[in-house]
């Protein structure tokens with residue numbers, strides 16, 4: 001039995017909008033084990049991004065406990081959170097979020113730069129990561145010289161470079177056509193087969209079906225959590 | 236992430252935004268260059284003035300008397316005082332200005348500075364003779380019609396120094412015999428009214444030519460510049476004893492004038508440096524503006540970097556170093572521009588102005604300081620952005 005990587009207990013995230021309270025996350029409890037491939041699905045406004053920000057240590061919950069690899073993230077300082085993001089999490093964004101003025105290699109090197117790796121090690125690991133997504137030859141190119149699918153692959157390479165415990169993908173196919181979406185999803189599956197833990201946020205149920213486990217949120221609460229086959233049955 | 240990497244990153248970002256970086260630097264360049272130009276030109280002009288003062292002798296003081304029929308000091312009184320105070324004074328000479336036209340044959344000179352002096356004058360002024368001898372005590376005692384001329388006079392009227400010796404020269408109608416020629420003073424130029432267009436004659440003869448019985452100007456030299464204050468005081472005490480009224484005489488020490496010139500120089504340098512400093516400050520505000528714009532423009536980049544694990548300090552470093560590198564690059568260019576412009580402008584208005592190390596060092600450190608100072612605020616704003624807010628921005 002694999003050990004838990006993510007443990008959320010009664011997570012609340014409350015935004016005060018004037019008089020009104022918005023409960024973006026309203027008592028979320030879940031456990032994700034190492035090696036899982038989980039899709040978090042839900043309609044727009046259901047609280048997916050808020051949940052992902054908390055899981056990604058980009059934000060802290062208003063209430064509740066979040067353990068990542070056993071460490072209590074909820075009580076961490078800004079610097080500790082930065083370190084968690086750097087060492088434990090590889091982000092894949094919908095808009096790729098590559099830095100336009102850096103070449104591919106430099107983009108992929110960024111997480112290693114902030115982890116304090118030496119110049120040689122950085123180059124080597126970033127290059128290996130680019131190799132992994134099949135873009136090693138283009139390392140000198142700037143992001144805007146690539147297609148959307150290629151840019152997303154660079155962002156995957158960047159997410160992999162630091163060898164994180166968790167790959168967190170926010171609508172990774174949102175900006176891609178169906179053919180390249182397919183490639184990206186296959187690649188994520190491949191990574192999962194190799195043992196990587198993947199959490200993918202999506203509003204699209206058919207994309208969610210690519211995962212092994214699906215968690216559906218609605219109005220800040222979890223209203224489904226189960227195997228992908230169970231999920232496809234209720235669709 | 237170390238400082239070296241931050242530097243590389245800063246250089247990359249500066250290079251990647253050439254136009255923006257250049258505009259930021261422009262303010263600094265203009266500021267630094269104007270500090271250097273202003274301070275260096277003022278310094279050049281002032282040190283030229285100072286040099287000419289110094290060449291007049293910093294150990295000298297001039298005495299100017301207003302002789303009345305009832306209260307007066309004549310030459311004998313002054314010599315008496317001088318001889319009583321040889322511990323303080325090394326030289327003394329009466330000084331009688333004569334306005335005269337010099338003639339030899341058909342040639343004449345109008346602008347020559349003609350002065351009646353004592354036998355000590357040559358020594359006192361540290362001048363040497365090219366040929367012949369200087370005026371002697373006996374020339375003065377017997378009011379000899381002899382004179383010593385400057386190099387220009389010898390050259391202009393007689394063609395050469397050797398030709399001038401023992402020739403006669405006509406001064407306001409009376410004939411004087413040239414007994415000596417002073418060595419050339421100005422190696423660059425020989426011109427009418429210049430330092431070599433001079434003539435010395437015995438002060439007694441000069442007084443006679445001016446029809447004055449009493450001499451009203453004297454020059455004293457102290458045996459040491461440290462004695463200036465004491466020497467001046469004893470002169471004033473002596474003259475007060477005779478005139479009983481300090482408006483009837485005036486003792487002016489060159490070194491005092493030099494001191495006031497010195498303080499004037501530093502005043503001027505400070506005022507002008509201050510004005511130029513304000514332009515540097517304005518440049519600093521420009522740097523801050525551009526850095527603020529750059530932070531806003533690059534909020535998304537900051538968000539991405541934070542998501543990938545950049546700490547506050549990393550973002551802070553990135554922006555501060557970028558600002559510091561921008562302004563020091565601007566500073567270096569400003570130094571080059573300022574130095575070149577100083578030389579060009581100096582040559583154009585006839586001053587030998589070289590950029591002073593002080594101006595260079597101060598303006599450079601101020602520009603780097605400004606970069607750090609005005610880079611800090613936008614940088615800390617950038618560093619304190621929350622990663623989600625920064626990522627959300629478009």
Ligand SMILES: Nc1ncnc2c1ncn2[C@@H]1O[C@H](COP(=O)(O)OP(=O)(O)O)[C@@H](O)[C@H]1O
Nearest residue numbers: 015022024042043044045046047048049050051
């Ligand atoms: N920073 C915020 N301030 C106020 N309300 C917010 C903020 N972020 C999200 N919300 C609200 O929280 C709810 C969930 O939003 P979000 O997590 O972005 O949903 P999703 O990503 O599923 O579309 C929405 O009602 C949204 O308006």
Ligand SMILES: [Mg+2]
Nearest residue numbers: 045048049050
């Ligand atoms: Mg969302």
